[in-house]
Amino acid sequence: MPRRHRRGTTDTILHGGFNMKKMVCLAAAICLTAGIVSACGGKPSADGGTNAGKSGSAKNTTLTHLTWRVPDTGKGFEKVVGKYEADHPGVKIDVKNVASDQYSNTLKTRLLGGDPPDIMTLGPGTDYTEAARQGYLLDLTNDPMLANIQPSALEAAKVDGKVYGIPYDLVSLVVLYNKKIFKDNGLSVPTNYDEMIRLCETLKAKGIVPVAYGIKDNYVTQFLPYMIAPMAVYAKNSNWDRDLAAGKAKFNSPEWKRVFGVPFEFQQKGFLTPNALGVGDQQSVEMFARGEAAMTFTGTWATSVAKAANPDLQVGMFPFPGNRQGEDNWMNLSLGQILSVSAKSKSLEASKAYVQAWTATEYAQLWTDEAKTMPSVKGVKLAADPAVDELAPYLSKLKSWQFANVGWPAGVSDVYMKKFQEAFAGRATLDDVLHAMDEAATKAAAAAK
Known part of the structure; x- marks a missing residue:
């Protein structure tokens, strides 16, 4: 997925091995947790997994947990790690947070240099897949700790039929909106693209910045297009990624021009924060939280960031309506993180015990309540977050697809992000962006032969 939560990227979420059945089951699993449907789930283990957090530890041990997730998960790490250390005297967890745009390279450097962290956070893509295949991750396929994880989430985390980490939470890219601004101006949530354009025009005419948008952190360039791609591309051809790999499809095409053209249309119409290239991801969420814009493009994880900036914020969320009138909208859905043990x-045993604790219902509930993510651990309730609750009806009625770059060849999303920023600055065109992506895909395909 895009990373910075996740939010991400270099190539963290490429080659994820997702398919339509997996995505439908992931959505159903979330709905089950929310009490909406009863499919793709399973009852939690009799003890809720709580015994997992109190076994297998070693005294006077320090474990290193490498992640990028600390800044945008509230007090999630503080609560979970604090409880684990309290439950296991003599065990210390050293959480090392690395900026999301540096995470992939940092992790690869440590793995190749023989200095792996004991536990690492990964996304369901290239980093995870390659680390598993190269023997860096412990195979957990038959480990009892998996029993308390939703089966659909485990399926999505498989590499060549095996599980090398705990798929921990589920996320979606969304539009956060200021409910007070909407109410005060008689505005409603748009259901298609034309309504979205009219909404932004109305806000702009009232002197309100429609969207807080900051792409100084290049991974944010992925958020808006990846909300549109499920409906515009994959709903029409679920095998598009395979066609790209086979040389039968290209990014320089009408459907992808539609996807990647939307941010530039918003820029041209004056719907976005001025000087977006100079505004960072967290800064744009905080600008939204302070009421300096009516909406922002981000992920379900960002409500905790927004509420921290403004505890009184009345925030809601909805999937970006990229659909034209008469078209069905789709939403995106992906695993938020995978917790893996270094082989x-x-x-080793202490590391396994720590990861096992994260699968215990009581630990997972602590995380979910703080991080405001959608849980993959059985028996965990969605965080008491009205904004997340607002997303639940969409999960029950809309089809979903993973983040677009899950199935792209390694390196394509990096090329995209760099070229997108150039185009946004006026130094390249949309055609240049798409052509560069096609060149990167062709190069990756040749290297794979």
């Missing part, structure tokens, strides 16, 4: 950890 080369010097404290």
Whole structure:
């Protein structure tokens, strides 16, 4: 997925091995947790997995947990790690947070340099897949700790039929909106693209910035297009990624011009924050939270960031309506993170015990309540977050697809992000962006032969 939560990217979420059945089941699993449907789930283990957090630890041990998730998960790490250390005297968890745009390279450097973290956070893509295939991750396929994870989430986390980490939460890219601004101006949530354009025009005419948008952090360039791609591309051809790999499809095409053209249309119409290239991801969410814009493009994880900036914020969320009138909208859905144990950890059993604790219902509930994510652990309730609750009806009625770059060849999303920023600055065109992506895909395909 895009990373910075996740939010992400370099190539964290490429080659995820997702398919339509997996995505439908992921959505159903979330709805089950929310009490909407009863499919693709399963009852939690009798003890809720709580015993998992109190076994298998070693005294006087320090474990390193490498992640990028600390800034946007509230007090999630503080609560979970604090409880684990309290439950396991003598065990210390050293959480090392790395900026999301540096995470992939940092992780690869440590793995290749023989200095792996004991536990690492990964996304369901290239980093995870390659690390598993190269023997860096412990195979957990038959480990009892998996029993408390939703089966659909486990299926989405498989590499060549095996599980190398705990698929921990589920996320979606969304539009956050200021409910007070909408109410005060008699506005409603748009249901298609034309309504979205009219909404932004109305806000602009009232002197309100429609969208807080900051792409100084290049991964944010993915958020808006990846909300549109499920409906515009994959709903029409679920095998598009395979066609790209086979040389039968290209990014320089009408459907992808539609997807990637939307941010530039918003820029041209004056719907976005001025000087977006100078505004960072968290800064744009905080600008939204302070009421400096009516909406922002981000992910379900960002409500905790927004509420931290303004506890009184009345925030809602909806999937971006990229659909034209008469078209069905789709939403995106992906695993938020996978917790993996290094196969080369010097404290292997202690590392496994720590990861196992995260699968316990009581630990997972702590995380969910703080991070405001959608849980994949059985028996965990959605966080008491009205904004997340507002997304539940969409999960029950809309089809979904993973983040667009899950199935792209390695390196394509990096090329896209760099070229997108150039185009946004006026130094390249949309055609240049798409042509560069096609060149990167062709290069990756040749290297794979």
